[in-house]
Amino acid sequence: MPRYEQIADDLRERIHSGEYAIGSTLPTYAELAETYSVGRGVISSALGVLEREGLLRIVKRAGIRVLDWRVQRRRISRGQHIYRDPRRGYVGPAAASPDEPWDTHGKPSAGYEPAPERVAEFLDVEPGIAVLRRRRVTSPAGEPAFQIVDTWLAPSAVRDAPKVAEPSTGPGGYLDRLEEAGHGPMSWREYGRSRLPSREEAGLLDISPESPVFELVWVGTSHSTERVIEVTVRVIPADRVELVSDLTRHETAQWPVRPVSS
Incomplete structure (x- = not known):
C-alpha cells in the first residue's frame, strides 16, 4: 500500500474514533509530515483522499477542519x-x-x-x-x-x-x-x-x-x-x-x- 494511503487510513481511524473530533482542526502540514516522517507532498495526497471522502475541509489560513461525517443519507x-x-x-x-x-x-x-x-x-x-x-x-x-x-x-x-x-x-x-x-x-x-x-x-x-x-x-x-x-x-x-x-x-x-x- 502506498505510504499516503497508509497515512490516510490512520487519520481516518483517528477521526472515526473521535481522537480528532468533528469541528476540530488537524495538525498542520508541517506537523503531520514530521509525525509520519514523510514529505509535504505525501501528506497532501493523504489529505486529498480524506477530503474527497468528505471527512475534511482544507481552508487556506484556517487549517484542516474535521467535518461531520455522521450525517444521515x-x-x-x-x-x-x-x-x-x-x-x-x-x-x-x-x-x-x-x-x-x-x-x-x-x-x-x-x-x-x-x-x-x-x-x-x-x-x-x-x-x-x-x-x-x-x-x-x-x-x-x-x-x-x-x-x-x-x-x-x-x-x-x-x-x-x-x-x-x-x-x-x-x-x-x-x-x-x-x-x-x-x-x-x-x-x-x-x-x-x-x-x-x-x-x-x-x-x-x-x-x-x-x-x-x-x-x-x-x-x-x-x-x-x-x-x-x-x-x-x-x-x-x-x-x-x-x-x-x-x-x-x-x-x-x-x-x-x-x-x-x-
Whole structure:
C-alpha cells in the first residue's frame, strides 16, 4: 500500500474514533509530515483522499477542519406529482415528509445577481445579466446545512408579480404570487446531474470543494405565455442523498409473456 494511503487510513481511524473530533482542526502540514516522517507532498495526497471522502475541509489560513461525517443519507423518492401543502404551497418530491421540521441556516435573501450560464439559457437571457435570485440554505432540524435552494425569476415575472422580490411573499410563496398574476396553472420540468461545487457552495454547505454535489433543477413555465419564468436550483452534497424511483411495466413488458405470432 502506498505510504499516503497508509497515512490516510490512520487519520481516518483517528477521526472515526473521535481522537480528532468533528469541528476540530488537524495538525498542520508541517506537523503531520514530521509525525509520519514523510514529505509535504505525501501528506497532501493523504489529505486529498480524506477530503474527497468528505471527512475534511482544507481552508487556506484556517487549517484542516474535521467535518461531520455522521450525517444521515436521505432518500428522495422521484415521482411525477406536484403536491400542495396548505402551509407551504406547492411541493414536489423531497427529502422530507411534510411534518418533518427543517431549519434555515442564516437569513434567506432576495436580490439581483448575475445569472449563471445554465440559468440564463433556461430563462432566455444573456449570461451574466442581473436577475432576481431568492436564496435559502436549509436542513432537517439539528443537522448541518443540507441544501442550497436558489430560485431565479425572469424579469417579466418580477414585473407581473412584484411581491416575489420581497423577502416574505405571503401564504403559498412566490409560486402563488406568479400564478395569481396570470401565469397559472404553471408546469415544471426537472433536471438532475452531479458536479463539483463552487467555492461559495462548498462554504455554505461546509463541505470540501472536492466533494461532489447533486444538482436538481426545476424549470417552471407560464401557462399564459408558454415561456420559462422561474428556475429553482437545489444543490445537495452527493453523499447525503439517494434517489429512489418506482419502476412500472410498460404494456410491452406485461406478464405472462405474450406469445409471438408466427
